[in-house]
Amino acid sequence: MTVQASQNESALVCAAQRRDKEALQLLLAHNWAWLKGLVFSIVGDPGEVDDVLQDICVRVIAKIDTLREPERFRPWLAMLARRQALRYRQQKARRPVPLSAGLLAEDQEPAEFKFGRKADGGIEAIERQEQCRRIWEAVQSLPEKYRQVFVLQHAGDLTYAQVAEILDVPLTTVQIRLVRARRMICDRVAGRDANKVWEE
Amino acid sequence: MNQEILEIVIGKHLDGEITPGEQRILDVELDRDPRAAELLGELRDLHERSSELVGSCVLGQGAAPGDIFEQAWQQAEHPVRRTLKRVGYVHVAVGVAAGFVMGLAVQFVLPGASAPQNGPAASDVVARNVADPMELEVPSFSELPVDPSGNPIRNVDWYNFTDKLGNQWLIEGLRESTVRPAAYSTDL
Numbered sequence: 087m088t089v090q091a092s093q094n095e096s097a098l099v100c101a102a103q104r105r106d107k108e109a110l111q112l113l114l115a116h117n118w119a120w121l122k123g124l125v126f127s128i129v130g131d132p133g134e135v136d137d138v139l140q141d142i143c144v145r146v147i148a149k150i151d152t153l154r155e156p157e158r159f160r161p162w163l164a165m166l167a168r169r170q171a172l173r174y175r176q177q178k179a180r181r182p183v184p185l186s187a188g189l190l191a192e193d194q195e196p197a198e199f200k201f202g203r204k205a206d207g208g209i210e211a212i213e214r215q216e217q218c219r220r221i222w223e224a225v226q227s228l229p230e231k232y233r234q235v236f237v238l239q240h241a242g243d244l245t246y247a248q249v250a251e252i253l254d255v256p257l258t259t260v261q262i263r264l265v266r267a268r269r270m271i272c273d274r275v276a277g278r279d280a281n282k283v284w285e286e
Numbered sequence: 287m288n289q290e291i292l293e294i295v296i297g298k299h300l301d302g303e304i305t306p307g308e309q310r311i312l313d314v315e316l317d318r319d320p321r322a323a324e325l326l327g328e329l330r331d332l333h334e335r336s337s338e339l340v341g342s343c344v345l346g347q348g349a350a351p352g353d354i355f356e357q358a359w360q361q362a363e364h365p366v367r368r369t370l371k372r373v374g375y376v377h378v379a380v381g382v383a384a385g386f387v388m389g390l391a392v393q394f395v396l397p398g399a400s401a402p403q404n405g406p407a408a409s410d411v412v413a414r415n416v417a418d419p420m421e422l423e424v425p426s427f428s429e430l431p432v433d434p435s436g437n438p439i440r441n442v443d444w445y446n447f448t449d450k451l452g453n454q455w456l457i458e459g460l461r462e463s464t465v466r467p468a469a470y471s472t473d474l
Contacts, residue, residue, distance in 0.1 A: 114355055135344070140358050143358030144361050144362050146358075147362040218338075240336050240339075241344060261297070268333075
Protein backbone atom coordinates (compact mmCIF):
# COMPACT_ATOMS: atom_id res chain seq x y z
CA MET A 87 0.00 0.00 0.00
CA THR A 88 1.35 3.40 -0.94
CA VAL A 89 1.71 6.25 1.53
CA GLN A 90 -1.19 8.04 -0.19
CA ALA A 91 -3.45 5.01 0.14
CA SER A 92 -2.41 4.58 3.75
CA GLN A 93 -3.28 8.19 4.52
CA ASN A 94 -6.62 7.78 2.76
CA GLU A 95 -7.33 4.72 4.85
CA SER A 96 -6.43 6.54 8.05
CA ALA A 97 -8.74 9.38 7.05
CA LEU A 98 -11.52 6.89 6.44
CA VAL A 99 -10.93 5.35 9.86
CA CYS A 100 -11.21 8.77 11.50
CA ALA A 101 -14.45 9.43 9.62
CA ALA A 102 -15.77 5.99 10.54
CA GLN A 103 -15.02 6.70 14.20
CA ARG A 104 -17.38 9.66 13.87
CA ARG A 105 -20.11 7.18 12.82
CA ASP A 106 -19.80 7.99 9.12
CA LYS A 107 -21.51 4.99 7.58
CA GLU A 108 -20.19 5.50 4.04
CA ALA A 109 -16.62 5.83 5.26
CA LEU A 110 -16.90 2.61 7.20
CA GLN A 111 -18.43 0.81 4.25
CA LEU A 112 -15.69 2.06 1.96
CA LEU A 113 -13.05 1.05 4.47
CA LEU A 114 -14.36 -2.49 4.65
CA ALA A 115 -14.80 -2.69 0.88
CA HIS A 116 -11.09 -1.80 0.43
CA ASN A 117 -10.12 -4.69 2.67
CA TRP A 118 -12.85 -7.12 1.68
CA ALA A 119 -10.86 -9.53 -0.51
CA TRP A 120 -8.13 -10.39 1.96
CA LEU A 121 -10.64 -10.39 4.82
CA LYS A 122 -12.70 -12.97 2.98
CA GLY A 123 -9.59 -15.00 2.22
CA LEU A 124 -8.49 -14.90 5.84
CA VAL A 125 -11.89 -16.02 7.10
CA PHE A 126 -12.02 -18.81 4.55
CA SER A 127 -8.56 -20.03 5.51
CA ILE A 128 -9.74 -20.42 9.11
CA VAL A 129 -13.34 -21.57 8.65
CA GLY A 130 -12.53 -23.79 5.68
CA ASP A 131 -15.96 -23.70 4.06
CA PRO A 132 -16.75 -20.96 1.50
CA GLY A 133 -20.47 -21.35 2.28
CA GLU A 134 -19.97 -20.20 5.86
CA VAL A 135 -17.73 -17.24 5.17
CA ASP A 136 -20.57 -14.71 4.80
CA ASP A 137 -21.98 -15.41 8.26
CA VAL A 138 -18.60 -14.78 9.83
CA LEU A 139 -18.06 -11.67 7.72
CA GLN A 140 -21.35 -10.24 8.92
CA ASP A 141 -20.37 -10.86 12.53
CA ILE A 142 -17.03 -9.19 11.85
CA CYS A 143 -18.78 -6.17 10.34
CA VAL A 144 -20.99 -5.88 13.41
CA ARG A 145 -17.93 -5.99 15.64
CA VAL A 146 -16.12 -3.40 13.54
CA ILE A 147 -19.13 -1.06 13.65
CA ALA A 148 -19.34 -1.46 17.41
CA LYS A 149 -15.63 -1.22 18.15
CA ILE A 150 -14.15 1.13 15.56
CA ASP A 151 -14.12 4.00 18.03
CA THR A 152 -11.79 2.02 20.31
CA LEU A 153 -9.03 1.94 17.67
CA ARG A 154 -6.46 4.44 18.88
CA GLU A 155 -4.07 4.33 15.92
CA PRO A 156 -5.98 4.74 12.65
CA GLU A 157 -2.91 3.71 10.63
CA ARG A 158 -3.06 0.30 12.34
CA PHE A 159 -6.52 -0.44 11.04
CA ARG A 160 -5.49 -3.43 8.94
CA PRO A 161 -3.79 -5.47 11.70
CA TRP A 162 -6.61 -4.50 14.06
CA LEU A 163 -9.19 -5.74 11.59
CA ALA A 164 -7.19 -8.93 10.98
CA MET A 165 -7.00 -9.67 14.69
CA LEU A 166 -10.70 -9.08 15.12
CA ALA A 167 -11.48 -11.27 12.09
CA ARG A 168 -9.25 -14.10 13.29
CA ARG A 169 -10.90 -14.11 16.70
CA GLN A 170 -14.37 -14.11 15.21
CA ALA A 171 -13.54 -16.88 12.74
CA LEU A 172 -11.95 -19.03 15.43
CA ARG A 173 -14.97 -18.51 17.68
CA TYR A 174 -17.25 -19.54 14.83
CA ARG A 175 -15.17 -22.63 14.18
CA GLN A 176 -15.26 -23.62 17.85
CA GLN A 177 -19.02 -23.16 18.00
CA LYS A 178 -19.40 -25.18 14.83
CA ALA A 179 -17.29 -27.99 16.26
CA ARG A 180 -19.63 -28.19 19.26
CA ARG A 181 -22.74 -28.45 17.10
CA PRO A 182 -23.92 -31.95 16.20
CA VAL A 183 -23.62 -32.71 12.48
CA PRO A 184 -26.47 -34.66 10.89
CA LEU A 185 -25.38 -37.72 8.95
CA SER A 186 -27.01 -36.46 5.76
CA ALA A 187 -24.89 -33.28 5.90
CA GLY A 188 -21.70 -35.33 5.86
CA LEU A 189 -22.85 -37.32 2.87
CA LEU A 190 -23.77 -34.15 1.03
CA ALA A 191 -20.42 -32.56 1.82
CA GLU A 192 -18.58 -35.44 0.19
CA ASP A 193 -20.52 -34.87 -2.98
CA GLN A 194 -20.02 -31.11 -2.99
CA GLU A 195 -17.60 -29.43 -5.32
CA PRO A 196 -16.94 -25.79 -6.08
CA ALA A 197 -19.32 -24.21 -8.55
CA GLU A 198 -16.51 -23.39 -10.94
CA PHE A 199 -15.70 -27.08 -11.49
CA LYS A 200 -19.29 -27.98 -12.33
CA PHE A 201 -19.73 -24.98 -14.56
CA GLY A 202 -16.57 -25.75 -16.51
CA ARG A 203 -17.56 -29.36 -17.05
CA LYS A 204 -20.93 -28.41 -18.47
CA ALA A 205 -19.54 -25.66 -20.64
CA ASP A 206 -17.15 -27.83 -22.65
CA GLY A 207 -16.59 -31.52 -22.43
CA GLY A 208 -13.27 -31.83 -24.26
CA ILE A 209 -10.53 -34.03 -22.82
CA GLU A 210 -8.28 -31.06 -22.23
CA ALA A 211 -11.00 -29.25 -20.33
CA ILE A 212 -11.75 -32.33 -18.23
CA GLU A 213 -8.06 -32.72 -17.41
CA ARG A 214 -7.88 -29.08 -16.48
CA GLN A 215 -10.92 -29.43 -14.24
CA GLU A 216 -9.42 -32.49 -12.62
CA GLN A 217 -6.19 -30.66 -11.95
CA CYS A 218 -8.08 -27.72 -10.49
CA ARG A 219 -9.93 -30.10 -8.24
CA ARG A 220 -6.69 -31.65 -7.01
CA ILE A 221 -5.10 -28.25 -6.43
CA TRP A 222 -8.14 -27.08 -4.50
CA GLU A 223 -8.15 -30.20 -2.35
CA ALA A 224 -4.46 -29.68 -1.70
CA VAL A 225 -5.05 -26.05 -0.68
CA GLN A 226 -7.81 -27.07 1.70
CA SER A 227 -5.67 -29.81 3.22
CA LEU A 228 -2.76 -27.46 4.00
CA PRO A 229 -1.95 -26.87 7.66
CA GLU A 230 -3.71 -23.68 8.72
CA LYS A 231 -0.67 -21.43 8.97
CA TYR A 232 0.40 -22.31 5.41
CA ARG A 233 -3.14 -22.06 4.08
CA GLN A 234 -3.55 -18.58 5.57
CA VAL A 235 -0.45 -17.24 3.86
CA PHE A 236 -1.24 -18.96 0.58
CA VAL A 237 -4.87 -17.82 0.38
CA LEU A 238 -4.05 -14.27 1.48
CA GLN A 239 -1.38 -14.02 -1.18
CA HIS A 240 -3.80 -15.11 -3.90
CA ALA A 241 -6.93 -13.38 -2.59
CA GLY A 242 -5.91 -9.93 -1.61
CA ASP A 243 -3.30 -8.84 -4.12
CA LEU A 244 -1.12 -8.01 -1.14
CA THR A 245 2.60 -7.56 -0.81
CA TYR A 246 4.57 -9.86 1.46
CA ALA A 247 4.91 -7.00 3.94
CA GLN A 248 1.17 -6.54 4.08
CA VAL A 249 0.58 -10.27 4.57
CA ALA A 250 3.16 -10.19 7.37
CA GLU A 251 1.38 -7.22 8.95
CA ILE A 252 -2.00 -8.93 8.77
CA LEU A 253 -0.76 -12.21 10.20
CA ASP A 254 1.54 -10.49 12.67
CA VAL A 255 4.59 -12.53 11.64
CA PRO A 256 8.01 -11.54 10.25
CA LEU A 257 8.33 -11.02 6.51
CA THR A 258 10.77 -13.90 6.13
CA THR A 259 8.21 -16.21 7.76
CA VAL A 260 5.73 -15.24 5.06
CA GLN A 261 8.26 -16.06 2.33
CA ILE A 262 9.14 -19.40 3.82
CA ARG A 263 5.54 -20.41 4.47
CA LEU A 264 4.60 -19.50 0.93
CA VAL A 265 7.39 -21.60 -0.54
CA ARG A 266 6.49 -24.56 1.64
CA ALA A 267 2.80 -24.23 0.92
CA ARG A 268 3.51 -24.31 -2.81
CA ARG A 269 5.80 -27.30 -2.38
CA MET A 270 3.16 -29.19 -0.38
CA ILE A 271 0.51 -28.46 -2.99
CA CYS A 272 2.77 -29.52 -5.87
CA ASP A 273 3.69 -32.72 -4.05
CA ARG A 274 0.10 -33.56 -3.28
CA VAL A 275 -1.11 -32.85 -6.80
CA ALA A 276 1.71 -34.96 -8.22
CA GLY A 277 1.08 -37.69 -5.64
CA ARG A 278 4.54 -37.29 -4.09
CA ASP A 279 4.80 -37.79 -0.34
CA ALA A 280 1.54 -35.95 0.19
CA ASN A 281 1.46 -36.45 3.95
CA LYS A 282 4.74 -34.72 4.56
CA VAL A 283 4.38 -31.70 6.84
CA TRP A 284 7.15 -29.14 6.88
CA GLU A 285 8.27 -27.67 10.12
CA GLU A 286 9.85 -24.24 10.45
CA MET B 287 21.63 -22.46 -5.39
CA ASN B 288 19.75 -25.01 -3.30
CA GLN B 289 16.17 -26.04 -4.01
CA GLU B 290 14.48 -24.00 -1.29
CA ILE B 291 16.33 -20.78 -2.12
CA LEU B 292 15.50 -21.32 -5.78
CA GLU B 293 11.83 -21.78 -4.92
CA ILE B 294 11.85 -18.62 -2.78
CA VAL B 295 13.33 -16.60 -5.64
CA ILE B 296 10.89 -18.08 -8.17
CA GLY B 297 8.05 -17.38 -5.75
CA LYS B 298 9.14 -13.76 -5.41
CA HIS B 299 9.36 -13.56 -9.19
CA LEU B 300 5.80 -14.86 -9.55
CA ASP B 301 4.46 -12.60 -6.79
CA GLY B 302 6.16 -9.50 -8.20
CA GLU B 303 8.40 -9.14 -5.15
CA ILE B 304 11.72 -9.91 -6.76
CA THR B 305 14.51 -7.33 -6.68
CA PRO B 306 16.63 -6.60 -9.79
CA GLY B 307 19.61 -8.38 -8.19
CA GLU B 308 17.58 -11.49 -7.45
CA GLN B 309 16.13 -11.42 -10.96
CA ARG B 310 19.65 -11.49 -12.45
CA ILE B 311 20.56 -14.46 -10.25
CA LEU B 312 17.38 -16.25 -11.29
CA ASP B 313 18.02 -15.60 -14.97
CA VAL B 314 21.52 -17.07 -14.65
CA GLU B 315 20.13 -20.11 -12.83
CA LEU B 316 17.43 -20.63 -15.45
CA ASP B 317 20.04 -20.54 -18.23
CA ARG B 318 22.35 -22.86 -16.37
CA ASP B 319 19.94 -25.49 -15.01
CA PRO B 320 17.07 -26.88 -17.10
CA ARG B 321 15.45 -28.25 -13.92
CA ALA B 322 15.14 -24.66 -12.66
CA ALA B 323 13.25 -23.75 -15.83
CA GLU B 324 11.02 -26.79 -15.35
CA LEU B 325 10.37 -25.79 -11.73
CA LEU B 326 9.52 -22.25 -12.82
CA GLY B 327 6.97 -23.64 -15.29
CA GLU B 328 5.42 -25.88 -12.63
CA LEU B 329 5.17 -23.09 -10.05
CA ARG B 330 3.88 -20.57 -12.57
CA ASP B 331 1.13 -22.98 -13.55
CA LEU B 332 0.25 -23.53 -9.89
CA HIS B 333 0.31 -19.77 -9.26
CA GLU B 334 -2.13 -19.05 -12.09
CA ARG B 335 -4.49 -21.86 -11.22
CA SER B 336 -4.45 -20.97 -7.55
CA SER B 337 -5.32 -17.36 -8.26
CA GLU B 338 -8.20 -18.50 -10.47
CA LEU B 339 -9.41 -20.98 -7.86
CA VAL B 340 -9.27 -18.58 -4.94
CA GLY B 341 -11.01 -16.00 -7.12
CA SER B 342 -13.84 -18.32 -8.12
CA CYS B 343 -14.22 -20.53 -5.04
CA VAL B 344 -13.74 -17.92 -2.33
CA LEU B 345 -14.03 -14.37 -3.62
CA GLY B 346 -16.66 -15.19 -6.23
CA GLN B 347 -18.97 -16.89 -3.75
CA GLY B 348 -21.48 -15.42 -1.33
CA ALA B 349 -23.33 -12.16 -1.00
CA ALA B 350 -22.09 -8.76 -2.11
CA PRO B 351 -20.03 -6.83 0.46
CA GLY B 352 -22.56 -3.99 0.45
CA ASP B 353 -25.41 -6.33 1.37
CA ILE B 354 -23.48 -7.94 4.19
CA PHE B 355 -22.43 -4.55 5.52
CA GLU B 356 -26.00 -3.26 5.35
CA GLN B 357 -27.29 -6.23 7.35
CA ALA B 358 -24.51 -5.79 9.88
CA TRP B 359 -25.32 -2.10 10.19
CA GLN B 360 -28.96 -2.89 10.86
CA GLN B 361 -27.92 -5.49 13.39
CA ALA B 362 -25.57 -3.08 15.14
CA GLU B 363 -28.27 -0.42 15.25
CA HIS B 364 -30.59 -2.83 17.07
CA PRO B 365 -28.58 -4.19 19.98
CA VAL B 366 -31.57 -6.09 21.38
CA ARG B 367 -31.84 -8.10 18.19
CA ARG B 368 -28.06 -8.57 18.24
CA THR B 369 -28.16 -9.79 21.81
CA LEU B 370 -31.00 -12.15 20.98
CA LYS B 371 -29.05 -13.51 18.06
CA ARG B 372 -25.90 -13.95 20.10
CA VAL B 373 -27.47 -15.40 23.22
CA GLY B 374 -30.20 -17.29 21.46
CA TYR B 375 -33.94 -16.92 21.78
CA VAL B 376 -34.29 -20.06 23.91
CA HIS B 377 -31.74 -18.82 26.44
CA VAL B 378 -33.43 -15.46 26.65
CA ALA B 379 -36.83 -17.14 27.20
CA VAL B 380 -35.38 -19.35 29.93
CA GLY B 381 -33.83 -16.29 31.58
CA VAL B 382 -37.13 -14.40 31.53
CA ALA B 383 -38.98 -17.40 32.99
CA ALA B 384 -36.38 -17.80 35.73
CA GLY B 385 -36.70 -14.11 36.55
CA PHE B 386 -40.47 -14.45 36.77
CA VAL B 387 -40.20 -17.38 39.20
CA MET B 388 -37.69 -15.46 41.31
CA GLY B 389 -40.06 -12.51 41.39
CA LEU B 390 -42.89 -14.70 42.61
CA ALA B 391 -40.63 -16.14 45.29
CA VAL B 392 -39.66 -12.68 46.49
CA GLN B 393 -43.30 -11.59 46.48
CA PHE B 394 -44.77 -14.50 48.44
CA VAL B 395 -42.04 -16.23 50.41
CA LEU B 396 -39.70 -13.51 51.64
CA PRO B 397 -42.30 -11.24 53.36
CA GLY B 398 -43.31 -14.14 55.63
CA ALA B 399 -39.73 -15.01 56.41
CA SER B 400 -38.67 -11.45 57.10
CA ALA B 401 -41.72 -10.34 59.13
CA PRO B 402 -40.78 -8.98 62.54
CA GLN B 403 -41.03 -11.56 65.28
CA ASN B 404 -43.40 -10.63 68.07
CA GLY B 405 -40.97 -9.91 70.84
CA PRO B 406 -39.32 -7.19 72.81
CA ALA B 407 -36.66 -6.67 70.17
CA ALA B 408 -39.17 -5.33 67.65
CA SER B 409 -37.58 -2.24 66.25
CA ASP B 410 -40.67 -0.20 65.59
CA VAL B 411 -41.93 -0.09 69.16
CA VAL B 412 -43.17 3.38 69.90
CA ALA B 413 -43.42 4.72 73.42
CA ARG B 414 -46.44 6.77 74.06
CA ASN B 415 -47.19 9.41 76.54
CA VAL B 416 -49.63 7.85 78.93
CA ALA B 417 -50.52 11.21 80.43
CA ASP B 418 -51.97 12.27 77.14
CA PRO B 419 -55.56 11.12 77.11
CA MET B 420 -55.58 11.16 73.33
CA GLU B 421 -53.00 8.44 73.29
CA LEU B 422 -54.53 6.35 75.97
CA GLU B 423 -56.61 3.86 74.19
CA VAL B 424 -58.76 1.63 76.29
CA PRO B 425 -59.66 -1.37 74.27
CA SER B 426 -63.26 -2.18 74.03
CA PHE B 427 -63.61 -5.76 75.17
CA SER B 428 -67.01 -6.00 73.64
CA GLU B 429 -65.47 -5.81 70.16
CA LEU B 430 -63.09 -8.71 70.76
CA PRO B 431 -63.93 -12.29 69.99
CA VAL B 432 -64.68 -14.47 72.99
CA ASP B 433 -63.78 -18.05 73.88
CA PRO B 434 -66.46 -20.66 74.80
CA SER B 435 -66.33 -19.59 78.42
CA GLY B 436 -67.10 -16.02 77.46
CA ASN B 437 -63.62 -14.47 78.04
CA PRO B 438 -62.38 -12.09 75.35
CA ILE B 439 -59.54 -13.40 73.17
CA ARG B 440 -56.90 -10.75 72.69
CA ASN B 441 -54.07 -11.31 70.29
CA VAL B 442 -51.30 -9.64 72.28
CA ASP B 443 -47.80 -10.18 73.60
CA TRP B 444 -46.54 -9.19 77.00
CA TYR B 445 -43.25 -7.53 77.74
CA ASN B 446 -41.42 -6.83 80.95
CA PHE B 447 -39.74 -3.44 81.10
CA THR B 448 -37.58 -1.98 83.84
CA ASP B 449 -37.08 1.78 83.77
CA LYS B 450 -34.07 3.77 85.05
CA LEU B 451 -35.55 4.06 88.51
CA GLY B 452 -35.93 0.31 88.83
CA ASN B 453 -39.69 0.26 88.41
CA GLN B 454 -40.99 -2.76 86.61
CA TRP B 455 -43.64 -2.43 83.95
CA LEU B 456 -45.80 -4.99 82.27
CA ILE B 457 -46.51 -3.88 78.75
CA GLU B 458 -49.11 -5.24 76.47
CA GLY B 459 -48.02 -5.27 72.86
CA LEU B 460 -50.54 -5.67 70.14
CA ARG B 461 -49.35 -7.50 67.12
CA GLU B 462 -49.93 -4.53 64.84
CA SER B 463 -46.52 -3.38 66.04
CA THR B 464 -47.96 -0.73 68.28
CA VAL B 465 -47.62 -0.36 71.99
CA ARG B 466 -50.45 0.63 74.20
CA PRO B 467 -50.54 0.89 77.95
CA ALA B 468 -51.97 -2.18 79.54
CA ALA B 469 -55.49 -1.87 80.75
CA TYR B 470 -56.40 -4.02 83.67
CA SER B 471 -59.96 -4.78 84.33
CA THR B 472 -59.68 -6.80 87.50
CA ASP B 473 -56.93 -8.35 89.66
CA LEU B 474 -53.91 -8.71 87.41
